Amino acid sequence: MCESLQKFPVKVMVSTSGDSLSDPSTLTYYRDELFAMADIVTPNVKEASKLLGGVSLHTIADMRDAAESIYKFGPRYVLVKGGDMPDSSEAIDVFYDGKEFVELRGHRIKTRNTHGTGCTLASSIAAELAKGSSMLNAVQVAKNFVESALHHSKDLVIGNGPQGPFDHLFRLRCPPYNIGSQQRFNPDSLFLYAVTDSRMNKRWGHSIEDAVKAAIEGGATIVQLREKDIESRAFLEAAKACMDICKSSGVPLLINDRVDIALACNADGVHVGQSDISAREVRKLLGPGKIIGVSCKTPAQAEQAWRDGADYLGCGGVFPTTTKANNPTLGFEGLKAVCLASKLPVVAIGGINATNAGSVMELGLPNLKGVAVVSALFDRECVSTETRNLRSILTSVRCLA
Numbered sequence: 001m002c003e004s005l006q007k008f009p010v011k012v013m014v015s016t017s018g019d020s021l022s023d024p025s026t027l028t029y030y031r032d033e034l035f036a037m038a039d040i041v042t043p044n045v046k047e048a049s050k051l052l053g054g055v056s057l058h059t060i061a062d063m064r065d066a067a068e069s070i071y072k073f074g075p076r077y078v079l080v081k082g083g084d085m086p087d088s089s090e091a092i093d094v095f096y097d098g099k100e101f102v103e104l105r106g107h108r109i110k111t112r113n114t115h116g117t118g119c120t121l122a123s124s125i126a127a128e129l130a131k132g133s134s135m136l137n138a139v140q141v142a143k144n145f146v147e148s149a150l151h152h153s154k155d156l157v158i159g160n161g162p163q164g165p166f167d168h169l170f171r172l173r174c175p176p177y178n179i180g181s182q183q184r185f186n187p188d189s190l191f192l193y194a195v196t197d198s199r200m201n202k203r204w205g206h207s208i209e210d211a212v213k214a215a216i217e218g219g220a221t222i223v224q225l226r227e228k229d230i231e232s233r234a235f236l237e238a239a240k241a242c243m244d245i246c247k248s249s250g251v252p253l254l255i256n257d258r259v260d261i262a263l264a265c266n267a268d269g270v271h272v273g274q275s276d277i278s279a280r281e282v283r284k285l286l287g288p289g290k291i292i293g294v295s296c297k298t299p300a301q302a303e304q305a306w307r308d309g310a311d312y313l314g315c316g317g318v319f320p321t322t323t324k325a326n327n328p329t330l331g332f333e334g335l336k337a338v339c340l341a342s343k344l345p346v347v348a349i350g351g352i353n354a355t356n357a358g359s360v361m362e363l364g365l366p367n368l369k370g371v372a373v374v375s376a377l378f379d380r381e382c383v384s385t386e387t388r389n390l391r392s393i394l395t396s397v398r399c400l401a
């Protein structure tokens with residue numbers, strides 16, 4: 001096998017198995033032959049212990065030491081998986097690239113259906129690498145996938161063994177998460193993103209439903225309900241009505257901050273910021289078929305949002321705004337930095353109106369898909385006219401590009 005691997009320039013994964021390591025000759029073969037060719041080695045704590053002659057691994061510090069020692073056998077990356085560590089509500093894995101350690105934290109899912117998690121993780125890492133991800137991203141995406149699959153399979157009853165299998169195709173199984181029956185996220189829908197505001201609607205005597213209808217009539221391509229001071233019951237009723245309006249126009253509807261409302265009205269997704277619950281948690285609650293947007297002001301936040309499974313980034317305030325208190329202005333430089341740091345589609349937000357929207361889109365950043373606007377659409381008497389005007393400005397910039 002080693003000869004074939006040396007001959008062909010393939011990625012090599014070594015997903016160790018506690019059973020196979022019981023045999024001393026296999027252990028030696030892994031350590032002395034295979035590891036030096038491996039891009040990544042992914043032992044769990046028991047396997048790491050066996051590879052290192054039986055050392056005890058009880059703490060994160062022990063896992064780091066183990067990762068460092070296994071790295072010396074020659075792989076380019078090591079992931080020591082902590083899913084078997086006792087007494088923790090978290091499943092913490094330690095990733096090591098020879099210079100830095102990264103602790104990857106996930107939830108421990110209480111279930112007997114864990115058969116094949118290690119193989120699934122390794123296969124999923126390989127699939128992400130094939131798609132062009134960096135090793136750390138690939139590991140993070142794979143870990144999120146395994147965690148979601150465990151969560152959605154935790155109550156399956158199949159077979160009588162001590163471990164049950166888990167469902168890799170969980171995404172096709174559960175109706176609310178059934179992406180087959182829902183529109184997939186199209187980044188082009190970020191082109192003209194209308195974000196509502198209850199205070200503005202009140203000021204102009206508009207109901208939320210009327211404001212959303214008017215924005216869609218004017219050409220909004222996606223809508224977010226950002227209703228900060230409305231009671232939950234009234235919010236849900238309005239959200240359900242808006243869902244009907246949006247569905248019949250084929251426009252996705254997202255809910256700002258409130259995952260509970262999004263679940264209750266079966267919205268297309270949720271937008272969260274840096275102080276809201278994380279995209280990772282939202283993904284677990286909404287499932288893989290829903291759209292998740294994350295507000296990012298820095299490349300580091302953009303990187304984290306990608307790892308957490310976000311679908312798009314909202315970046316701003318690009319210009320000063322009074323709609324969101326104490327919101328720092330990033331300017332074009334801040335927007336560029338976030339766009340360049342991410343593969344995710346980005347929508348610019350903050351102080352965008354008919355006068356400056358063209359200049360934002362003229363930056364020509366490939367993943368900058370559109371603008372998100374609150375006051376220039378909704379703090380106006382005629383929402384449809386303002387939306388139509390902005391849409392025609394954006395369309396003319398797009399035609400020139």
Ligand SMILES: Cc1ncc(COP(=O)(O)OP(=O)(O)O)c(N)n1
Nearest residue numbers: 256271272273274295314315349372
């Ligand atoms: C598209 C879009 N981008 C950014 C935001 C801001 O979200 P957040 O930072 O959570 O602030 P609030 O909107 O919750 O006040 C957004 N809502 N939409």
Ligand SMILES: Cc1ncsc1CCOP(=O)(O)O
Nearest residue numbers: 317321323350351373374375
């Ligand atoms: C919610 C939000 N997040 C960053 S800026 C902003 C407010 C955008 O509102 P406006 O379009 O009225 O400036």
Ligand SMILES: [Mg+2]
Nearest residue numbers: 257272273276
């Ligand atoms: Mg928020």
